[in-house]
Amino acid sequence: MSRSTIVILDFGAQYVQLIARRVREHHVHSVIVPPGVTADEIRALGAVGLILSGGPASVYGKDAPRCSPEVLELGLPILGICYGMQLACEMWGADVTPGRSREFGRTELDVLNRSTLFAHVPERTSVWMSHGDVVSEMSDDFVPIASTPGCRCAAVAHKTRSFFGVQFHPEVSHTPCGTQIIRNFLYDACGCTGDWQVSQVTHDAVDSIREQVGESDRVICGLSGGVDSSVVAALIHEAIGDRLSCIFVDNGLMREGEVDLVDSTFRQHFNVDLTVADAADLFLDKLEGVIDPQEKRVIIGHTFIDVFREQAKRFKDARFLAQGTLYPDVIESGHGASGEAANIKLHHNVGGLPAELGFDLVEPLRELFKDEVRRVGEHLGLPEEIVWRHPFPGPGLAVRILGAVTRERLALLRAADTIIIEEIRAAGWYNKIAQAFGVLLPINTVGVMGDGRSYAGQHVVAVRFVESADFMTADWVHCDYELLGRIASRVINEVDGVNRVVYDISSKPPATSEWE
Numbered sequence: 001m002s003r004s005t006i007v008i009l010d011f012g013a014q015y016v017q018l019i020a021r022r023v024r025e026h027h028v029h030s031v032i033v034p035p036g037v038t039a040d041e042i043r044a045l046g047a048v049g050l051i052l053s054g055g056p057a058s059v060y061g062k063d064a065p066r067c068s069p070e071v072l073e074l075g076l077p078i079l080g081i082c083y084g085m086q087l088a089c090e091m092w093g094a095d096v097t098p099g100r101s102r103e104f105g106r107t108e109l110d111v112l113n114r115s116t117l118f119a120h121v122p123e124r125t126s127v128w129m130s131h132g133d134v135v136s137e138m139s140d141d142f143v144p145i146a147s148t149p150g151c152r153c154a155a156v157a158h159k160t161r162s163f164f165g166v167q168f169h170p171e172v173s174h175t176p177c178g179t180q181i182i183r184n185f186l187y188d189a190c191g192c193t194g195d196w197q198v199s200q201v202t203h204d205a206v207d208s209i210r211e212q213v214g215e216s217d218r219v220i221c222g223l224s225g226g227v228d229s230s231v232v233a234a235l236i237h238e239a240i241g242d243r244l245s246c247i248f249v250d251n252g253l254m255r256e257g258e259v260d261l262v263d264s265t266f267r268q269h270f271n272v273d274l275t276v277a278d279a280a281d282l283f284l285d286k287l288e289g290v291i292d293p294q295e296k297r298v299i300i301g302h303t304f305i306d307v308f309r310e311q312a313k314r315f316k317d318a319r320f321l322a323q324g325t326l327y328p329d330v331i332e333s334g335h336g337a338s339g340e341a342a343n344i345k346l347h348h349n350v351g352g353l354p355a356e357l358g359f360d361l362v363e364p365l366r367e368l369f370k371d372e373v374r375r376v377g378e379h380l381g382l383p384e385e386i387v388w389r390h391p392f393p394g395p396g397l398a399v400r401i402l403g404a405v406t407r408e409r410l411a412l413l414r415a416a417d418t419i420i421i422e423e424i425r426a427a428g429w430y431n432k433i434a435q436a437f438g439v440l441l442p443i444n445t446v447g448v449m450g451d452g453r454s455y456a457g458q459h460v461v462a463v464r465f466v467e468s469a470d471f472m473t474a475d476w477v478h479c480d481y482e483l484l485g486r487i488a489s490r491v492i493n494e495v496d497g498v499n500r501v502v503y504d505i506s507s508k509p510p511a512t513s514e515w516e
C-alpha cells in the first residue's frame with residue numbers, strides 16, 4: 001500500500017479530529033499522533049508533510065507539550081496552526097509572549113503574500129481566531145505573510161524551509177478560505193496527489209483483511225443493522241467470501257422492519273452466511289419489572305454476550321471476530337500511533353463484545369471516520385437505507401422506554417417511531433437530522449377523546465430530533481412546525497394508547513440525546 005500521509009501532531013487541540021478530516025476531504029490520508037512521536041516513527045508512516053495542531057498551553061509554560069527538534073529537521077513541509085505555529089517559531093528562535101489582548105472569534109485578515117499558502121485567497125478575508133499568545137519577535141528567518149489588527153504575525157513563512165504558520169484556525173468552517181489554505185498546503189507545499197479515494201481505501205481494507213485472516217480461517221461478525229457493522233461485514237465478505245459468518249441477535253428491542261432489512265440485505269443480496277438468533281423472549285423476560293436505566297443496560301449487555309457466545313460456538317473454525325472500531329475511538333483511547341486495540345468508551349459499548357470471547361480482532365474501520373465509512377458502504381453497494389441510517393443505541397428501544405419494558409409498550413413505541421421516521425423521510429428531513437426518534441414517557445396525562453375524558457392507559461410520546469457532528473455535543477433541530485404537527489396528529493390518531501406528543505428542545509449539554 002503506497003499512499004502519501006500527512007502526520008498531525010496533536011498538542012491537545014479541541015479541533016484535532018477536524019484537521020484530520022479536512023485533510024482527508026482533499027483526498028489525502030492523515031493520521032493523528034501524540035507530540036512525543038519520533039522522527040523515525042514519522043518516516044515509517046510515509047509522511048509527506050506535517051501539521052502541528054493548536055493546543056491550550058503556552059509554549060513558555062512549564063509543562064507545555066513539545067515535539068522533538070529532529071521532527072522539525074526531517075525536511076518535510078510543515079504547517080503550524082496556532083500553538084503549533086508558536087512552538088515551531090519558538091524552536092527556530094522567535095519570541096512568543098502574551099498578546100496585548102486576546103483574540104477570539106471572527107477577525108479580518110490582510111494577506112501580505114498571496115503565493116503558496118494563500119494562493120487563490122482574497123487580499124482580505126475573515127478567519128477564526130482563538131489565542132492569547134502571539135509570535136512577538138521573529139528572527140530574520142521568518143517573514144509575515146498575513147496580519148490582523150490585533151496580530152502582526154497572523155501568518156508567517158520561513159525564508160529557507162517549507163514552513164508556514166497560521167495563528168488562526170483554517171480547519172473550522174468559520175474560516176471561509178480555510179479549505180483553500182489547507183489545499184494549498186497539501187497540493188502545492190507537500191506535493192500530494194489526492195490518492196486517498198474511496199475505491200483505493202476499500203481496496204486497501206480488503207487487502208489487509210486478507211493478509212490478516214489468511215487462507216483458511218473464519219471470521220465471525222455481529223450485525224446490528226447499523227452502518228458500521230454493515231460496512232465491516234460487507235468489507236470482510238468482499239475479502240474472504242463464505243468464510244465470513246454473521247450473527248444478528250434479535251433482542252426484541254429493535255425498530256420496525258430492522259430484522260427484515262438486515263436479512264434481505266445480507267442473506268438475500270450479499271449471500272452472506274447469516275444467523276438470526278431470535279432471543280426476544282429471553283431479553284424481555286430478563287427485563288421484566290426493571291426500571292433503572294443502568295440496570296437495563298447491564299442486563300441487555302450481558303444477555304447479548306451470552307446469546308452471541310452460544311451462537312459463536314457453532315463455528316469451530318472461527319479464529320477472528322470483526323469489530324466496527326472507528327478512527328475517533330482509536331484516537332480517543334490514545335493508541336492512535338502505536339496501533340494497539342481501541343478501548344471504546346464503556347457507555348457506548350453496550351451491545352459490543354468483550355475481548356474475553358477469545359477471538360483475535362479484525363477491525364477494518366480503525367482508520368476511518370464515519371463519513372468515510374458511509375462512502376465505503378456506498379461503494380460496496382449497501383442500500384442507502386443502511387448507509388445513511390441514524391445511529392441507534394445498542395440497548396435499543398429499552399433506553400427509549402422510560403420505566404418498565406413490556407411487549408405492549410414496545411409495540412406502542414415502535415408504531416410511533418415508524419410514523420416519525422416515515423414523516424421526516426417524506427418531508428426530506430431525514431438526512432438533515434443526525435438522529436430522530438420517539439421516547440415513551442412513564443406518565444399518563446389527561447385528555448379528551450371523542451366525548452369522553454381519557455387518562456388511564458394514555459401515554460405521552462416525546463419526539464427528539466438532534467443535530468450533531470460527533471454526539472459529544474448536540475442541538476435540537478429547528479424543524480418545521482407543519483412536520484411536527486403531522487407527526488403529532490398521526491401518532492395520536494394511529495397509535496392506540498397515546499393522547500399527547502411533545503417535542504424536546506434541549507441541547508446537549510446539559511441534556512443528552514437519549515432520555516434513558
Ligand code: XMP
Nearest residue numbers: 347348350391392393394395471512513514
Ligand atoms: P447520548 O444520549 O449520550 O448519546 O447523547 C450519544 C449517542 O450515543 C448513542 N448511544 C449508544 N450507542 N450503545 C450504542 O451503541 C449504547 O449503549 C448507547 N447509548 C447511547 C445515542 O443513541 C447517541 O447517538
